[in-house]
Amino acid sequence: MYIINGALGSPYSMKMRALMRYRRIPHLWVHGADSRDALSKVKAPVIPVMEYPDGTFHNDSTPLIYDLEARHSERSVIPPDPAHAFIAHLIEDFADEWVTKAMFGYRWLEEVDQIQMSRWLAFDAMKGGGLATSQGYAEQFRARQVGRMAIVGCAAENFPLIEASTRAILGALETHVVDQHCLFGTRPSMAEFGMYGQLSQLGVDPTAQAMMRKDFPYSFRWLLHIDDMSGITGKWDTADAPFAPIITAWLQQVGEIYMPFLLANAAAIAAGEDSFHITAMGLPYTQGVFKYQVKCLADLRARYAALDAHARARIDPLLAQTGCLEALLSQ
Structure with missing residues (x-):
């Protein structure tokens, strides 16, 4: 039995x-x-921390996904086609490293979200202790996160x-979701779960939830579907199936912003600088x-380089069209 220590x-x-x-x-x-x-059992004290059946503790969600794949073959979340698997990984990485900023920004920029979510997160963490103690902890946590x-x-x-x-x-x-729920067939990949994780928080926080309910109601409802797909038995797309339009749209975001x-981050570190700046979608960052x-960048490049010529030939036009390819080829 595995134990997920999370929040x-x-x-x-x-x-x-x-x-x-x-x-x-x-x-x-x-x-x-x-x-x-569980946090004291791992090198970097970040959640989730997963306790394995053998009593060892592990964290960092993406390596966890691949380790679980090696241990359990049934109901894989890695598409069997290498080209599809790479795209799924790229989207999952994008969600983990860029889309997470939406979660953080919506949660901690506006006072209404700061108050509500700091109190709820304190409530989750403490599970008792009285209102005054809980709200006192909430204020400390709020100040830390806003800082x-x-x-x-x-x-x-x-x-x-x-x-x-x-x-x-x-x-x-x-x-996409009014036509089909998943990206690479009728079963979910690591990409859906990566994106779900980040968007799940937008579906809870006051400002972001109101935005989703108003402007993206089916995406909001989709979150509840992805939360438990234990009853789903689907199929992967064949290797020659065309990519769904959502994949092109999301990769355009990867190419325009994430790459x-x-x-810029890698170049700044190489130059010994403390910060970096980009302009994307006509907006500064x-x-x-x-x-x-x-x-993350090195891992993406290594995974792309490991693809055989046939797999690359099938996704290179899409990667080039969406602005992703050049960064993957650069060294």
């Missing part, structure tokens, strides 16, 4: 819980105060780009450098 307010926790449910891998869900001890806004690239001056990107992502999803973001995202 309802953590996009990566919700991502892994939904994935485990779909894969029908036996697990327990532990959150709040009951999950704190981190600039560090994670979610300062107010960056939010116009984050919001424009989010609306483009949701617009494509809204069009320039990764390249500035952030401090992050070493982890240099690893």
Whole structure:
């Protein structure tokens, strides 16, 4: 039995819980105060922390997905076609590293969201202790998170780009989900779960939820479907099937925003600089450098380089059209 030590307010926790449910891998869900001890068992104290049946502890959601694939073959979330698998990974990485800024920005920029979500997250974490204690903790947590806004690239001056990107992502999803739920057939891949994790938080936080209910109602409802797909038995698209339009739309966001973001971050670190700046969708964005995202870029390039010539030939036109290819080829 696996144990997911996570939080309802953590996009990566919700991502892994939904994935485990779909894969029908036996697990327990532990959150709040009951999950704190698990953080001391891993090098980087970030959730979710998954306790394996052998008593070992692991975190970092994307490596967890691949490790679970190696351990459990049934109901895989990796498309069997290598080209499709690469695109699924690229979208999942985009969700983890860029779309997460929407979650953070919507949650901590406006006072109404700060108050509501700090109190709810404190309630989740404490599970008792009295209202005064809970709200006191909420204020401390709120101050900490708001203080981190600039560090994670979610300062107010960056939010116009984050919001424009989010609306483009949701617009494509809204069009897609009324025709079909998944991206690579009638069963979900790691891409859906990665995007679900981030968007699950927008479906809860006051300002973002109101936006989704008003402008993207079917995407809002889709979140509840992806949360538990344990009853779904679908099929993968064949290797020669055309990509759904949503994949092109989302990859356009990757090519226009995420790839320039990764390249600028890597260049700034190589130059010994503390921050970097990009302009995308006609809007400015500035952030401090992050070493982890240099690893993300290197990993994407390595995965692309590992594709055989046939797989590359099938996706290179799409990657070129959407502005993704050049960054994957650069070294």
